[in-house]
Structures are given as structure tokens and as C-alpha cells.
Amino acid sequence: MGPIPLEPIPLGPIPTARHPSDSMARVLSSQPGSHCPRVVQKEVQAGWGAALLLPLGIPAPTAGHPCSHRWASLLPWLGILAPIAGYPCSCRWASLLPSLGIPAPITGHPCSHHWASLLPPLAIPAPITGHPCSRCCAAGSTTLPPRTSEASTGLTFALCRSAGLGAGRAAQGWRTHAGGRRVLPAQYGLVFDAGSTHTALYIYRWPADKENGTGIVSQVEACTVSGPGISSYADNATGAGASLKPCLDKAMEIIPVEQQRETPTYLGATAGMRLLREQNSTKAEQVFAEVSKAIAEYPVDFRGAQVLMGNEEGSFGWITVNYLLETLVKFSFAEKWEHPRDTEVLGALDLGGASTQITFQPGVPIEDKNTSVFFRLYGTNYSLYTHSYLCYGQTQALKMLLAALHQGSLPAQQVSHPCYPKGYRENITTADLYDSPCVHAPGTASRAQTLTVTGTGDPAACSAAIQRLFNFSCGANTTCGFNGVYQPPVRGQFFAFSGLYHNLHFLNLTRGQSLSSVQAAIRQFCSSSWEKVQKEFPTEKRDHLRDTCAASSYTLTLLVQGYRFNHTTWLNIHFVRQVANIDVGWTLGYMLNLTNMIPSEIPQRVTGLKRSNWTAATVLLAIMLILIFSLLTVICCQKNPSGYEML
Structure with missing residues (x-):
């Protein structure tokens, strides 16, 4: 197998991160003056990848080299699909990287995504909107100069035009075969x-x-x-x-x-x-x-x-x-x-405005069937523990906290709030405070009453007041979460998202810090005055700054005393907002x-012969019929010498 013939393309500097697709084709071969010198990696590192690349005239990539991914544009010809749009390191394509001794492409790297220029004619979805290589395809159909000057514009535009991609279709996910036949969009x-x-x-x-x-x-x-x-x-x-x-x-x-x-x-x-x-x-x-x-x-x-x-x-x-x-x-x-x-x-921990949820696969049988859910996904059974605590979402919990402080205040119109920064002051009405079924108004409260709430910035009193919202006694259950609800011991890794992430991320506490470090940071913030907090976060909304201490303290209490994470299992919690750019x-x-996109059973494959196999089978059947007919003729002639004339 000889090298694939490629027309020489004028070379220039490596594409910049601002325009990563302008010179995609330049990395297909190494020419004098190129910024991608021929460097052959050691055979022990390159593995079998070098055996594929060298016969094609492509030197093996070098780990860490700025042009180490130039071979990627030839992957389709090797029978290897390029990454799916939006997943630069996805699926089986990425599994080749370790064998080739190459680090995965980095988003925004000038040489990471040059393969995208070949996607449309190879029936691979064009890059999504916002992808580093999207804009050239989107603009190609409307801004291309005459074909004679396409070489100077870059191979990407020529390929986009040959694939028939309009300005919008590249971003919309149209797929086109090499022959130009359009198939279903995404x-x-x-x-x-x-x-x-x-x-x-x-x-x-x-x-x-x-x-x-x-x-x-x-x-x-x-x-x-x-x-x-x-x-x-x-x-x-x-x-x-x-x-x-x-x-x-x-x-x-x-x-x-x-x-x-x-x-x-x-x-x-x-x-x-x-x-x-x-x-x-x-x-x-x-x-x-x-x-x-x-x-x-x-x-x-x-x-x-x-x-x-x-x-x-x-x-x-x-x-x-x-x-x-x-x-x-x-x-x-x-x-x-x-x-x-x-x-x-992994387990899932969620905190919304009105409820909080915990879901994970325990290592023991689930004793309370009301907290058990069963899934069969793609042929695999999952028995999960899950429970949702209504009224223990952040918004409702902080309302319950304020109502409890009000009901314990003397005089009733003056409320001291230990979770609000010292020096903070606001007026609220009892109608606004007791407007939820989660917050029970005392019989003596007037809906038209105005309350004055003053922050005291006392982290110890704040933590104690929040803990009083929970009942940590397990009662008849051997193990529980809170309020007497059965919960097996937490097990495995967890992703914590929504309010759990946002509350701690604001204080930079989502980077795998220990539980002791998180507790110390929250105590320090809760001791701050209102004046200091406003100076440190001048652009932050007033309500958010007011509630930061209460929300972060509530998050800590919920996870540690409520869901029973300790200093060891705390490190198994990963606070995230997105995975692979998906919330x-x-x-x-x-x-x-x-949409049944993850079916319960593995679909049975319907196997059939390829067209070439059908042709071979048909020819073989015809030969067999001829041989059988000839054999019968010979047998007939041996029994009746005159049979040949009769036949």
C-alpha cells in the first residue's frame, strides 16, 4: 500500500486558535517551510499506529508536538471514524490515542480539529454551532471566491462546497455522502x-x-x-x-x-x-x-x-x-x-428550590420498598435507593429557617438572623414569610404584620438553627437519612449538582477540598460583616449575598448530618454543573x-449477507444446479443407451 497521492498545498504558519480551520489541509504532509517537522516517534511509543501511518507517507506523531494530530484527517481512509461532532475525544476514535502514544486533542488547540474539514463529504455530521471549526463551513457557501482561488482559501471551503453544505446546514447537522446524496439530518x-x-x-x-x-x-x-x-x-x-x-x-x-x-x-x-x-x-x-x-x-x-x-x-x-x-x-x-x-x-445528589433528592446503588438489599426503584437498561438490572424530601429544597428550607427564628423572637416584630451578615437589615411581611405549605404560621401571627430582620453573622448559632430543621433520629430504622426516612449507608462515588454545586462553587469549594477545609471556609465567610461582603462581591445581587452563608451552611448540614457523609466519604462527592457541555x-x-433512547434490552441484530456475498451465493447455486443436472443426465444415459438420442 503506497502513500495516498496528494496535490501540493502552499504551507504557512499553523492555524491560530481564532481561526483553527483556515489551513486544515496543510497538515496532511510535511513540506519545506512547514511548522510541522517530520519527527518519527520511537517505535515503543508509536505502537502499531506507526505501521499504519508510515506506509501512507505520514510520520508518526510526537506526543506534545503542536502538530501531533495531523494524521487524524486520514483516519476515515483507515476505516476509523472521526469523532462525532461536539465530542472531540469520543467513542472508539479516542481509544486509538493511547495505542498511538498521542494525547487526546485539546479544544481550541490550533492543530486539534483539522480533521473537521473532511467531515461533510465523509458522511460525518458537520461541527455544531460554536465548535472551533464550524464557522468556516457555515461561511463557505456564501463567501467563497471563484473555484480557481479556493486553494488559497483552504481545503475546508472546497470540501464544504462539494458537499453541498449551505450556510445553515453545517450548524444544523446535515449529513452528506461522498456522492452528494443527502440523508436524514440530526x-x-x-x-x-x-x-x-x-x-x-x-x-x-x-x-x-x-x-x-x-x-x-x-x-x-x-x-x-x-x-x-x-x-x-x-x-x-x-x-x-x-x-x-x-x-x-x-x-x-x-x-x-x-x-x-x-x-x-x-x-x-x-x-x-x-x-x-x-x-x-x-x-x-x-x-x-x-x-x-x-x-x-x-x-x-x-x-x-x-x-x-x-x-x-x-x-x-x-x-x-x-x-x-x-x-x-x-x-x-x-x-x-x-x-x-x-x-x-455513580450516585446522584440534587438540591432544588423545594426538594432535595438522593439516588444511588447501595451495597446491601433495600429494606424499605418505598425507597426502591428498579431499572433494566440495555440488558442490565439496576436496583437503586432513591428518596426525595419535599420542603427541603433550598428556597423552602431557608423560609422554614426564617419562620423558626421569627417564632422564637421576642419581641415578635424583631428577628435576629445568625446566618445573615452582621449589619444586614431588611423588612418583610408575615404574608410573604408564611405563603408556602412548607412554612406553618403560628395561630397568633397577623398576615399584615411587618417584621424587621437583622443579621448577626454568628456561624455557630447559624449551624445550630439549621440543624433544628431536621430530625436526625432514625427511630425504628437501623439506618436512615433524616426525619426517620430509611436510607442505607452511602456507597461509591457521587455527583452533586444544581444547588449543591452552586452554593459551594461561589466560595470556591468544589475542587475536592477536604470536609474540614470546607467547614472552615464556611465559618470564615459566615463571620463576615455586610460591609465586607459587599466590598468583596460588588457586582453580586443583594439577595444572593444575603443568603450565601445560610445556603452553604444548609448544604453542609444536609450532606453530612442529613445524608450521612463523613470525612472519608465526603471525598467521593464531585460537585459538577456540566459533563461534556451538557447540564x-x-x-x-x-x-x-x-424516547426509549436507552432500551431495556439489547436489540437483536438482524444479520444478512452483503451484496457481494449474495452474488457469490447465487453463482454457487447456479453451478450446483448445473452439476446436479449433468449428473442426472449421465445416470440416465447409463441405464438407457438410447436415452441420449431421446434426450
């Missing part, structure tokens, strides 16, 4: 996360021709809806529907028109709507009717709005975490989806479940 899905404090719309995308019912999902956009959560529109249901429209408009700009009616769209409401339904089911139904009406006005495949139960919210968050980490199903080097071997699943939460797991 598919999209929309999920509204209607939380207690706010609503967000997540726009997902995955390959339309996903194998075995699975697909690699990427998050295209996350649009935050203006205003509070939909449960806050109990007295103005039409406002709930109207609030969703700006994000729906944005989704329609992203999703191609021809695909919008095939886009599955869901709205899932969590603890805020669970509380409203308990408080006033009629108003809850009116809110759902209005949001459903608003979504139905758009050309999407709307599949309904529903309230998620607590165990569903926890379970879907667990699916999201383990799907993104490829512990449930993984696309192997053998080009098939399979369950990873010897891989431990961690229940929404992705919810969509994966409803």
Missing part, C-alpha cells in the same frame, strides 16, 4: 424544566440514524425563562404560558423548519408544582392548561406536561449522570453499543427515558 428534542424558582428550556440533538435505538446526545442550548417558576403564576395562569414563548422562539431559530414538527417536546414540573397541587389542585390544573396551550401554538411534537414525582426526579437525575459518564452504555471500538464491563455507576439534571434522563 434529530432534536426539547425539555422544559419547570422548577419551583425558575423554568429552563433544554434543546438536545442526536444523530437521526442512531444505532440500536441509542444515540450520542449533545446539548445545543439552555434557555432560561424570565420570571419565577410556573407555580408562582397560580393567580395568573395565562402569565405562565406567556413566559415560555421567548425560549420557544429561540428554539425555533435553532431547529430547522423541516424538522420542527418531528421534534419531541416535553414539560416536566417538579416540587413547586407538587406543592401547588397539594395546596390548590384547581389552580395547578389551570397553570398546566395554559403552558400546554402556549407550547401547542408552536410547530413541535408536544407530548404533554406532567408533574414528576420525587422518586422520578431523583431517578432521571441518576440516569443523566451515568449516561453522560458512559457507565450505562458505551459505543465501543467494535462499532456497537454495549454495557461497559467492570464499571461502577447535569433530570431533564436529559427524562428525555432518554421517554
